[in-house]
Amino acid sequence: MSEDDDQFEELAVEVLPLDAWHRARGGRMVEFAGYHMPVQYEGIIAEHLWTRGNAGLFDVSHMGQLELSGEGLDAAVEALLPIDLSTLKLGMQRYSLLLDETGGVLDDLMVSRWPESLYVVVNGATKWDDLAHLREYLPDEITLNHLDDRALLALQGPEAFAALDRHASGEYPLSALTFMRFGRFELGGAEVSISRSGYTGEDGFEISLPAEAATRIADLLCGEPEVKPIGLGARDSLRLEAGLPLYGHDLGPDTSPVEAGLTFAINKRRRSAGGFLGADRVLRELADGAQRKWVGLTLEGRQAAREGAAVLAGDQKVGVLTSGGFSPSLESPIAAAYVATAQSAPGTALEIEVRGKRLAATVTPLPFVPHRYHR
Amino acid sequence: MPLYYTQDHEWIDVEGDTGTVGITDYAQSQLGDITFVELPDAGSSVKKGDAPCVVDSVKAASDAYAPVSGTVTEANAALEGEPELVNTDPEQGGWLFRLTLADAGELDGLMDRAAYDEYVAGL
Numbered sequence: 293m294s295e296d297d298d299q300f301e302e303l304a305v306e307v308l309p310l311d312a313w314h315r316a317r318g319g320r321m322v323e324f325a326g327y328h329m330p331v332q333y334e335g336i337i338a339e340h341l342w343t344r345g346n347a348g349l350f351d352v353s354h355m356g357q358l359e360l361s362g363e364g365l366d367a368a369v370e371a372l373l374p375i376d377l378s379t380l381k382l383g384m385q386r387y388s389l390l391l392d393e394t395g396g397v398l399d400d401l402m403v404s405r406w407p408e409s410l411y412v413v414v415n416g417a418t419k420w421d422d423l424a425h426l427r428e429y430l431p432d433e434i435t436l437n438h439l440d441d442r443a444l445l446a447l448q449g450p451e452a453f454a455a456l457d458r459h460a461s462g463e464y465p466l467s468a469l470t471f472m473r474f475g476r477f478e479l480g481g482a483e484v485s486i487s488r489s490g491y492t493g494e495d496g497f498e499i500s501l502p503a504e505a506a507t508r509i510a511d512l513l514c515g516e517p518e519v520k521p522i523g524l525g526a527r528d529s530l531r532l533e534a535g536l537p538l539y540g541h542d543l544g545p546d547t548s549p550v551e552a553g554l555t556f557a558i559n560k561r562r563r564s565a566g567g568f569l570g571a572d573r574v575l576r577e578l579a580d581g582a583q584r585k586w587v588g589l590t591l592e593g594r595q596a597a598r599e600g601a602a603v604l605a606g607d608q609k610v611g612v613l614t615s616g617g618f619s620p621s622l623e624s625p626i627a628a629a630y631v632a633t634a635q636s637a638p639g640t641a642l643e644i645e646v647r648g649k650r651l652a653a654t655v656t657p658l659p660f661v662p663h664r665y666h667r
Numbered sequence: 668m669p670l671y672y673t674q675d676h677e678w679i680d681v682e683g684d685t686g687t688v689g690i691t692d693y694a695q696s697q698l699g700d701i702t703f704v705e706l707p708d709a710g711s712s713v714k715k716g717d718a719p720c721v722v723d724s725v726k727a728a729s730d731a732y733a734p735v736s737g738t739v740t741e742a743n744a745a746l747e748g749e750p751e752l753v754n755t756d757p758e759q760g761g762w763l764f765r766l767t768l769a770d771a772g773e774l775d776g777l778m779d780r781a782a783y784d785e786y787v788a789g790l
Binding site for chain 1: 699700702703705721723725726727728750
């Protein structure tokens, strides 16, 4: 093998622990975030509705699982994230943002308090950039451990608890976990970390497990009558109905947390005190408002509009779609867009340009489908 | 009623100078759940290779091309209320539109079923 071949190998699409498992179950594999991932099994609409009515198992092992530890950990992390770690107690998980110097969003992520460390889950497509950013900005005392020997599964839907509760055991029952809490459990003979969270708007769990146990645990969970494997296609339609932004589409270096409506992720103490990367812009926009806002749009008719489509008020372009598609639950097209703040009030009538046509759309409060978290 | 197929996965069923156009079962299986079909108006003229139809699936919007040139005589009205017919019955009830052929000679460049099956097997 020549050196050129080695370089080619490095760029090749990577294989996740459940690759063969997905293929055996009829998963149609696509390249996503540098990995082969299942986009669907039986069909996106069927999988979407199954998750809303029962429970769906999602393989999200492409996401980055990081563990941060060391002297002065909280202060070091607070210098980067707009999170208040003084209120993040053991067993709690919180949504936060990785911001750049200008307040643009580098990633959105989950932070959990482990006994001696912080556990962070970041997006798959951004994990390598995140690692570089964290290594650059965190002091040498902080150890950054990429837990790349772990898989990540999400079990989502109203029956997720019933299915998982038959197999998870630990110091306390699974029912002790409420939304955004986590704990250590034993599942299928493996030590796992389970949080009550997800990306569908439903009650559900995210399970961090050793990669070697992934096939066994996926089989175990899909052996339950409530559970079917669900692909990336339904993951996307579920999260859009739930009004949850997708990094790289709805969020990016060009968007700020205030524009994106993610001010809840700027914890209270940090709003006044600042002191995190990008705080200048974030605090200014918190005080003065942003020029544009991320909003939901409900379309008339059946034709969907997609990312990149222009949003119009009369002859004026007032925004651009960042997500769009058909909502299986509502049986109508929905979208999300950044629009000028003046046009962002719920009920505002706008138009979306699709292939030279204009589709009527109305600004709609998010989420499109109510969240059903177990609080 | 000879059936012809394109490399873009449309079929055309020709009877006299009338052709009925749809997408193949392979095409619908690749598109996934179809949620909307934009159809051409009767009376509009299409040229071979034009895209008079847009097939919207949950994943993406895709063009369906005219296999030959002609004048559209009818679109499949059933698809307005039931676009999923393209998934469930792509090569019969899920047809897209009918047209009057402008030049039957254009059919010569299309594939028959055996050639199309071989083409799909090689994808």
